[in-house]
Amino acid sequence: MNNKLATLLERADIWQSSAPQQPRHSVATSYSQLDSALHQGGWPTRAITELLCDQPGSGELQLLMPAIKKLCRPGRQLIFISPPQQPYAPALQQAGIAPEQVLVIQPRSSADQFWAVEQVLRTDLAGAMLVWPQQTPDLAQLRKLQLAAQSTQGLSLLMRPCSAALESSPAALRVQLEPTLTGCQLTIIKQRGGWAGQVIQLSLSATPEQADIPASDLPVHIP
Numbered sequence: 001m002n003n004k005l006a007t008l009l010e011r012a013d014i015w016q017s018s019a020p021q022q023p024r025h026s027v028a029t030s031y032s033q034l035d036s037a038l039h040q041g042g043w044p045t046r047a048i049t050e051l052l053c054d055q056p057g058s059g060e061l062q063l064l065m066p067a068i069k070k071l072c073r074p075g076r077q078l079i080f081i082s083p084p085q086q087p088y089a090p091a092l093q094q095a096g097i098a099p100e101q102v103l104v105i106q107p108r109s110s111a112d113q114f115w116a117v118e119q120v121l122r123t124d125l126a127g128a129m130l131v132w133p134q135q136t137p138d139l140a141q142l143r144k145l146q147l148a149a150q151s152t153q154g155l156s157l158l159m160r161p162c163s164a165a166l167e168s169s170p171a172a173l174r175v176q177l178e179p180t181l182t183g184c185q186l187t188i189i190k191q192r193g194g195w196a197g198q199v200i201q202l203s204l205s206a207t208p209e210q211a212d213i214p215a216s217d218l219p220v221h222i223p
Helices: 003-009 032-037 060-071 089-094 110-123 139-149 162-166
Strands: 048-052 077-081 102-105 126-131 155-160 173-179 183-191 199-203
Touching: 032 199, 048 060, 048 139, 048 162, 060 126, 060 155, 060 183, 077 110, 110 126, 110 139, 139 155, 162 173
Parallel strands: 048 155, 048 173, 077 102, 077 126, 126 155
Antiparallel strands: 173 183, 183 199
């Protein structure tokens, strides 16, 4: 093996199928079918996960809430960056997320958004962070975020459109979500160290978001 290749394989964002099994860093989804399909038995922590969905409010928060509840213990925040709908504070509180734990950030530009995401990852304050990119991130940006996420203990999720499935990404897990009458259908597009292509049907509970509630009525901070 030449020196250049050896140096490349030492990068933290490069994974080799022949590499020794690494310790698991994950949190159970609380859906047995999904946990069985995921290589690490749950949503990966210390990594970027991409959840691909064309229609916001199709069940993504319901899907993630069991894991968010586990990770957002006192002192850990639930951070939304550029959400398309205001998080519904009463439902979050009912789920066990205190109002003071919820932070909503609405950056004015894509550059500000990328900076905010990187700072959240580097400070490791979030039990879970959900980001809706304002513009399509390039591969260099995604790699930078993936590297920063490796020092975090929480969930780091990019909420992207289904068309992103055709693009390359260093994310550890990529899952496509499509709404159904009773919940959602999930397709695993990519998972580091495991098989892709599995399709899982899930039933979901009520939505913890509301489109029409005024932001001024929510106990969240919008800088």
